Amino acid sequence: MTDPQTTTILVVDDHPLLLSGLGMLLNAEADLEVVGQTDRAASALELAEKLQPDIILLDITLNDTSGIDLLPRLLEVSPQSRVIMLTMHENQRYLQLAMHAGARGFVLKKGLDADLLYAVRTVHRGEVYVHPSMLLEFVGGDSGRTEPQEYQESPDHRSQLWHSLSQREQQVMLAVAQGHTSREIAQRYFVSDKTVTTYRSRAMAKLGLASKAELVKLVMDLGLLNP
């Protein structure tokens, strides 16, 4: 019934006004056709299975579920569909989760006018589309990238704690563990006793240690100090 050249689209969004607006916008294009619209997860699954659309536009925030949770189930019933997330959330975490769940596009609602049509055509061609403002961060080129260690399952808790200390804090803590007094450490690094004391108590707090004995144990366990 549809022209094979036409890209079929299923729109899942819980906002009726936007739903109709998107329908009009997309249908105005000769190569695009909205074949289904819904605001519910259950009917979205039904429609996807029945229509097997080329593209599914999926809002992250739905009334009854999260779009990210719905995504894999949609792909299950309509495997060849390509999903573009549609969201207000300008947030890396959502982007990561969505892409991980199998989305091929990520369009921000604030960029609807300029990006949507381009995104639909790009994704339909088999490429990936991510809103430019989020792309840089996503591929990891920005300094704002979060610390990789935060996501890793680290076997050693304590080593991470230790490495959260600054270079100078580590030096002071090692010196304390080796039995040097605050005064000696102060002389070695040309600072006042008081500064060393402050350094010391704050580093101990960061490591969550209550006594020097615990500190010595920690640095020995980490292999930083030979017994």
Add this chain to the structure above:
Amino acid sequence: MIRGWATAILNRLSARLLGVPLRLKIMGMASGIIILFASTSLYIIYGTLTRNMEDLLEKEGRSIAIEMAHEAPDYLLINDLYGLTRTLKNTVRNRPDLSYVVISDRAGQIVAHTFGAGFPSELLRLYRNHSEPATETSLRRIITNEGMIWETGAPILEGDEGRVRVGIRETAFRQNINNFLNYFIWNSLWVILVGLLLSLYLTWLITRPIKDLLQATQAVNQGDYSITLEQPASDEVGSLTTAFNDMVKQLAQAEENRREKERLRRDFLQKVIASQENERKRIARELHDQTGQTLASIMVELKMLERSAKDDETSQRIASLKQAVTKEIGSLHNLAVTLRPSILDDMGLTPALEMFVNDIRQHHGLEIRLTMVGFGENRPDSATETCIYRIVQEAILNAVRHAQAREIKILLEWQQSKIRGVVEDDGRGFDPEIITSTNRLGLYGMMERAQLLNGTLSIDSEPGQGTMVVFAVPLVADQQ
């Protein structure tokens, strides 16, 4: 000077005595009194007995001497020295205390005595060297190997016919006195022993309720108000016990009231905070899902309009409208996130904090580092998540707004039953004693939030030394 010394010694003694347990005080008192009484009695009795003995010895000696002095002339006149000696010996034999009798003539030559074979040379020397008045009785004490001898001398016929000397042994009398003293001392010791036992019982009676009181006081100190002491007697300690029981009852009541008030306050605060968070969440969702979506649909409609625009002017106006709407969606998003990031509810603390930290980094251009240790995919209670998010947020905003920090480090550690966190900045710091109006609410808010979830929070800061906020919040927010 001496008075000062005396006072000092007295004071020291009193202090020493006060330091001694009550039991020892009472026992010391009892045995002290007994010993004092016994020793003075002993002294007096010993003195009296000795005096009596000396009297007795003196009288006996004198009477025997005078009797001999009467009898002696009968023998001396006929020069019957043998008879005289026999009489003397008889006399000595009949009186066990009597040691010897010696009779001498005018010239002091010994004419009869009871020593048998040899007359002791020491005695002879004594008589030669120490003469007595010839016409009077005399008394002297001689120390011999038989013990003390009381020797009484009496003139025979007023000294014309010589002198009688009678020696009486003291030993037997002395023995009697000593026996008596021994008996007395043993008796006193027994009395002391019985006195000590009695006072031991007495102290036990007195100190037992005091010990109970002490234990009860310690228990109350630890917060155990369930104790009621049984009343042992109607003496002073008994009244103290009654007063103590009353006090504990009052304390328990006061503590109960305080807890109730505290519970109400916490309940109220928790409700306030929870409803504030809920309200923020609701408004944020509303902004996102309703207003934001509406704006997004307007954008779509504008796009359609732009397409069908007939002239440049119209499409330009539509383009600027679209720009305005885009900007509005952006600021709406920011507002919603500021109110309460939906990511906190949807995905948890880790991404929410990462987002917040990235935002601060981009907007304020400072070094900010977030380290989360041991979180993995775990999520604590949502109340705990909110609490920690707000604490970290407040600490960071304080550092940015008030402390002019250039570097902020955040460390969160997932521990067995709690999350421990540290937020440290290199800003100008402040004196924690002087909490100013600019930071008061924020700091109290952080502490209050931590305490409401049975967590802890402390702030370490000094002018010029930066600020460090250290906190720990239980994973499971048991809200009582």
